[in-house]
Amino acid sequence: xxxxxxxxxxxxxxxxxxxxxxxxxxxxxxxxxxxxxxxxxxxxxxxxxxxxxxxxxxxxxxxxxxxxxxxxxxxxxxxxxxxxxxxxxxxxxxxxxxxxxxxxxxxxxxxxxxxxxxxxxxxxxxxxxxxxxxxxxxxxxxx
Numbered sequence: 001x002x003x004x005x006x007x008x009x010x011x012x013x014x015x016x017x018x019x020x021x022x023x024x025x026x027x028x029x030x031x032x033x034x035x036x037x038x039x040x041x042x043x044x045x046x047x048x049x050x051x052x053x054x055x056x057x058x059x060x061x062x063x064x065x066x067x068x069x070x071x072x073x074x075x076x077x078x079x080x081x082x083x084x085x086x087x088x089x090x091x092x093x094x095x096x097x098x099x100x101x102x103x104x105x106x107x108x109x110x111x112x113x114x115x116x117x118x119x120x121x122x123x124x125x126x127x128x129x130x131x132x133x134x135x136x137x138x139x140x141x142x143x
Contacts, residue, residue: 001109002055004124008131015135020051022096023108030061033084035093037066040083044075 009016022038024031034054041050053069054061063084070080083089100110104117111118111127114134118127 001121004121004127005111007124008127011128012131012135016131020047021100022093023100023105023110024093024097025108032090032093033063034061034066035096036087036089037070037080037084039089039092040080041070041073041075043083044079046073046075049073050075 005018009018022035024035038047038050038054041047050069050073053073057065057069066084067077067081071077103112107119109119109121113127113130114137116130116134118130
């Protein structure tokens with residue numbers, strides 16, 4: 001999914017905006033702490049760098065690894081550790097999960113393009129077609 005989104009954003013940089021919403025899966029015990037840790041990284045302006053690090057290392061998301069990744073990205077260690085250890089963003093992640101449930105999200109990846117639901121890792125061409133359809137709508141032309 002990641003390469004598809006990056007390509008879509010690159011090819012439509014003036015027309016497409018990516019908004020990330022947390023949806024840590026229940027079956028993945030490290031997913032919620034990782035989502036919270038990414039928000040701690042965001043507090044220091046490094047959300048996307050940390051996000052990419054997590055996705056590159058999906059099989060190693062234990063608490064000590066989360067702090068290792070922060071060090072690798074040169075985040076301020078004590079502030080990051082305090083944020084993670086106190087679960088400072090637990091409520092934010094819970095609210096994102098609630099929002100996802102209200103929108104009918106059941107799986108990852110799930111993408112909304114102007115409200116159009118796309119579930120699963122579908123080919124780039126599917127996203128490209130939907131984006132072009134949305135951009136051709138009269139309301140999209142007025143931006």
